[in-house]
Structures are given as structure tokens and as C-alpha cells.
Amino acid sequence: MKVLLIEDDREVSEMVKISLSAGDNTVEIAEDGANGSFLARSFDYDAIILDNALPKKNGLTVCKEVRAAGKNTPILFLSVTSDVATKVSAFEKGADDYMVKPFSLDELNARIKAVARRPTKFVKPKVLKLLDLEVDIEKHIITRGGVRIFPTHKEFNLLEFFLNNTGIVLSRALIMEHVWSTETNPFSNTVEAHIRNLRLKVNAGNKPNLIGNVTGRGYIMDTPENLQNLKQ
Numbered sequence: 001m002k003v004l005l006i007e008d009d010r011e012v013s014e015m016v017k018i019s020l021s022a023g024d025n026t027v028e029i030a031e032d033g034a035n036g037s038f039l040a041r042s043f044d045y046d047a048i049i050l051d052n053a054l055p056k057k058n059g060l061t062v063c064k065e066v067r068a069a070g071k072n073t074p075i076l077f078l079s080v081t082s083d084v085a086t087k088v089s090a091f092e093k094g095a096d097d098y099m100v101k102p103f104s105l106d107e108l109n110a111r112i113k114a115v116a117r118r119p120t121k122f123v124k125p126k127v128l129k130l131l132d133l134e135v136d137i138e139k140h141i142i143t144r145g146g147v148r149i150f151p152t153h154k155e156f157n158l159l160e161f162f163l164n165n166t167g168i169v170l171s172r173a174l175i176m177e178h179v180w181s182t183e184t185n186p187f188s189n190t191v192e193a194h195i196r197n198l199r200l201k202v203n204a205g206n207k208p209n210l211i212g213n214v215t216g217r218g219y220i221m222d223t224p225e226n227l228q229n230l231k232q
Contacts, residue, residue: 001046001116002026002157002178006036006062007078008054012101016049016078019105020112024140024153026180033057041069043177047116049108050095052079052086060086060093067094074115078103128163130210131223133202135163144207154179155198162211162221171218195219 003020007013008031017027028045030036033054040048040062048066052059063075076097077090087098096115099108128135132145140156142149151159157179162170172191180190199211208224220230 001112002028002044003112004028004030004036004040004043004045004048004073006030006033006040006048006054006059007051008032009051015105016108019109023109024156026157031055033059033062037062037065040066040073041071045073047112048073048075049078049112050075052077052081052090060089063090063093063095074118076108076112076115078108128160130163130166130221132207133163133210135159144202145205147205149201149204151198151201152194154194155201158194158198159202162219165221167220167222167226169214169217169220175219 001024003025005013005016005020005027007016007029010031013029013031017029020027028039030039034056036050036054037057050059050062054062057065059077059079063077066073066075074096075094076099077087077095078099078101079086080101082100090098096118097111099111126136126138128137133142134144135142135156137160142151142156142159158175161175161178175191195211199209202211203209209227210221210224212220212222212227212230214220214230220227222230
């Protein structure tokens with residue numbers, strides 16, 4: 001999952017980031033409400049963890065702005081405020097869950113997974129397929145032709161993004177936006193390197209290529225026949 005953490009306490013944000021990252025998640029951090037609101041409205045995330053007492057804009061305002069922008073991203077409030085009125089206000093503004101500090105990291109991980117599983121506009125499939133390639137999203141198991149593939153965490157997230165957009169040309173910038181954090185150097189060759197390594201693993205054993213390059217536009221995952229047609 002790609003998670004946006006809007007939290008001004010650096011000790012808390014670092015602790016949460018380490019914990020969530022250990023579970024195959026990509027975590028971006030915004031240290032004030034204004035920047036957090038901008039990121040939440042401008043980019044796609046699987047879940048948002050939102051503090052209430054923030055500089056520039058409080059969490060209730062951020063939540064209201066995100067929902068007003070038409071974003072259905074699950075939002076979990078993480079706040080020192082425990083009074084019922086604030087909790088009610090958060091849910092009225094569009095929050096999906098609410099936790100009070102201090103908190104358990106194990107519980108936070110469980111809750112963020114739970115809210116991310118809740119359907120918004122559609123229910124995401126648990127298993128993604130393309131020909132003999134299968135990816136079990138929940139179990140983090142990848143097979144091709146029945147043979148297990150062992151990707152890195154980032155390669156798994158990259159493959160999931162490709163399979164969710166089969167047949168669509170994805171630009172390098174779009175891939176970076178959805179799979180990497182905004183802290184990644186846009187001029188590095190990390191995208192190219194990960195795609196190259198992922199292609200080697202997916203196509204191992206002389207399997208037909210499923211990941212193609214589209215010159216000047218980006219990358220695409222599709223059947224070998226469709227990839228060949230792109231070259232003609």
C-alpha cells in the first residue's frame with residue numbers, strides 16, 4: 001500500500017513510517033496540514049493517517065477538503081484528542097477510523113489494513129492475473145506457470161501497479177507517483193532498474209515477455225501479442 005502520513009511530530013512520524021514500511025508499504029510524510037491536504041488531493045494513496053493538531057490546517061479541515069475534492073481515500077485519525085465531540089466531528093467530516101495517542105503500532109497496522117480493505121467505488125480483486133502470471137495481493141505470492149517468483153517489496157508494488165493497469169501505457173512520472181514516494185530523486189534511474197529486474201524475474205525460464213517499453217511514452221504490461229502489435 002501507499003500511505004500518506006500527515007503528522008508534525010517527527011518522532012511519531014518516523015516510528016510509524018518504520019513500522020508500516022516493514023509491512024511492504026510505501027509511506028510519505030507531510031509535516032503540516034496545508035501540505036498534507038495538497039498531497040492528499042493531488043495524488044492517489046491507499047490510506048491516509050491524519051493527526052488533528054497540525055500547523056497551518058488542522059486535521060478536521062484537511063479531512064473536509066479531501067472529501068470535498070472527491071477523494072474516497074480511507075482516512076484514519078491519529079490524535080491526542082479523545083473527547084467524543086472531536087471524534088464525532090471527524091467522522092462527520094469523512095473519517096473512516098479514529099485512534100487516540102498513545103497507541104500501539106500493531107493496532108495501527110491492523111486498523112490501516114482494515115480501512116484500506118473497505119470498498120470505496122469498487123472492490124479490488126485479491127488475485128491479479130495476466131495469462132499464466134498470478135499475484136495474490138493479500139498473501140504476497142507471485143507465480144508464473146505455477147513457479148514461485150520472489151520479488152523485492154518495491155518490485156511487488158510495481159508489478160501490482162502494472163497489473164491493475166494492464167494494457168495501459170504508464171509514463172515514468174506516473175509510475176514514480178504511485179509506487180515511489182515524493183522524496184525519491186526524479187532524476188535517478190531507480191524506475192528503470194526496478195523494471196529491468198522485475199522483467200528478468202517475470203520472464204525467467206524463457207517465458208514470453210509481458211512488460212514492454214513504448215518509446216517516448218513509458219512502459220506497458222500486456223500479452224505478448226499486444227506488445228508485438230505496439231511495435232508494428
